[in-house]
Amino acid sequence: MTKGSIHFLGIFPVVITIFTDMKALYQKIRTLNGKNYGLYKSLADKPWDFGDFVLEFLHIQGDPYAPASRVTIRAKLQILGYATEWGSSFERRLALSDFLHRKLSHLVQEKYPDKDAAVIFDVAGPEMLVRNSLWIDNGELRACLQVKLPGEGRKIQAELAAEILTMVLPDLVSAGLYYDKSDEGALQEHYRVLAERKEILSQIDACGLCAFVPDGAELPRASGLSEMPLEKAIPFVAPEEMAVTLNVCGREIRGMGIPKGISVITGGAFHGKSTLLQALTRSVYPHIPRDGREGIVINETALRIGVEDGRSVRGTDLSMFVRDLPGGVSTKNFNTLSASGSTSEAANLLEAMEAGSRTFLIDEDSSAVNFLIRDVRVRKLLGDDREPLIPLTDRIKELAAAGFSFILVAGACGDYLDLADNIIVMANYKAECAKFTPAPSTSSWRGDAPTGSTEPAEAPQAKVTEPAEVTQPRSFVTYMQPLQKSVRPTSAVERQVKVKLSGDTLLQIGFLVSDTSRLNTLVDKQQRFGAGFILLNLLQNAASNNDAAQSVAGVAQKLCENIKNVGFRNLPQGMSREMSLPRPVDIACVAFRLREGK
Helix, strand or coil, rough: CCCCEEEEEEEEEECCCCCCHHHHHHHHHHHHHCEHHHHHHHHHCCCEEECCCEEEECCCCCCCCCCCEEEEEEEHHHHHCHHHHHHHHHHHHHHHHHHHHHHHHHHHHHCCCCCCCEEEEECCCCECCECCCCCCCCEEEEEEEEEEEEEEEEEECCHHHHHHHHHHHHHHHHCCCCCCCCHHHHHHHHHHHHHHHHHHHHHHHHHCCCEEECCCCCCCCCCCCCEEECCCCCCCCCCHCCCCCCCCCCEEEEEEEEEECEEEEEEECCHHHHHHHHHHHHCCCCEECCCCCCCCEECCCCCCCCCCCCEEEECCCCCEEEEEEECCCCCCCECCCCCCCHHHHHHHHHHHCCCCCHHHHHHHHCHHHHHHHHHHHHHHHHHCCCCCCCCCCCCHHHHHCCCEEEEEEEECCCHHHHHCCEEEEECCEEEEEEEECCCCCCCCCCCCCCCCCCCCCCCCCCCCCCCCCCCCCEEEHHHHHHHHHHHHHHCCCCCCEEEEEEECEEEEECCCCEEEECCCCCCCHHHHHHHHHHHHHHHHCCCCCCCCCCCCHHHHHHHHHHHHHHHHCCCCCCCCCEEEEECCCHHHHHHHEEEEEC
């Protein structure tokens, strides 16, 4: 190729200009051969223009054994051969970004199958998310890769480095990022999933539904440790009573519509109850084609609620579910470093409401029994005046009337069958709709009569005199300012506050920690890092934030919208490691778990 020559990629003519920077970079690296490893840092003095893309060093490792260097590749979509329409909407940008991300990731793994790879690129799960490892904005693609610059001891190995930077990386760009006509069908399928999801979301809300599961969806996974679909899984078919047909993007899609309100999923063990709930939980995000769950849609604020004993709670009003404690201790401003099971689940639900969630997913297997129900015998023995806990059964109807929706798995908590607006029975992974009418001569699913009694047990009416009032969200500044003193470097050698993960789920921001292990809608480490760096930015700017009167989720929403437009590049440290974008409701839930750590 010559400077200024015109070439055709697919059907789009593009001008590809070859500058001398590739050759200059090669020559510069060769001059460093055998010299001190620290001289690699001179490569970051300028961006290197390769003609059709620009290579820039974000970070250069200090020695061969340090975390890998980070480079970005920037290229105009037009130069890569893509029509301008691929930058015209969020759905198109997400579709193209995600598609190219997976293609480039596959090529890198194919080139370097071993763990000790010279080039590393983020591996995505089945969800389509905004990722800083590859994103498109303003007609430009930005890919961020890790490169292990070679060295022998403290000496530079120039020949290997030149090969990686001036041969391997351009080859990966050429094979992975340019328009390829043979990919057109798969790329359009990526976009179709997102376009249909957007349309279904608007339709189900208008139809009074909180979720939709299409016929043909494949819910089971290959194993409990895998997100791959189970081979030969039984396709989902909507029960006739709950079937709806939506006209979406020019085609009709039939499936099960779950109405707003209270819906119970029941059935025998191992018949698919929790599988359906888990599929709904993960479907707060769009999934790639052929995942099996790509057509499932649920209210985008939905959260999984469960027990989380041992979690910290700071300043949360629990009075809706926990009356004043013995000794007259108020629960309107509850604080603890180690909540009990029922208290933690009450806090989780109330904080989810505060964060803006309108749909809650609950599985009895991962819940505190005394939060879900109150046994008829215990209620009769103790009454309500000697029990501070108010079970969800006593509140759920009020909350549903206030516009909240609940989808519960109940295989043993039969009380919810009386309260449910809809009952879905899972039998061998097939959904049936049950109309539940308790027999008048039985105990109405509330337990048998006490030993020695010939009369069925009757459930006393709940005596909840306090209305289920949802408290106003705490202001961003009120909640964040007390934490700011702990947002500082954790050692004298650190020049900036670090965000770290201990294990896969314990998030650390300076001296603050947040246990995110039970936040089921944070799907990977990248999302946890995304939440961590967003919260770091919010914490560092809490005092000067013009939206300080808004809720934590409200302030997070504004920052998330900006990231959806331009990616993470404007976020301080936003390109320092792989991260993806969580929802504002998830960021708020991470914030509510922040506490001072060691």
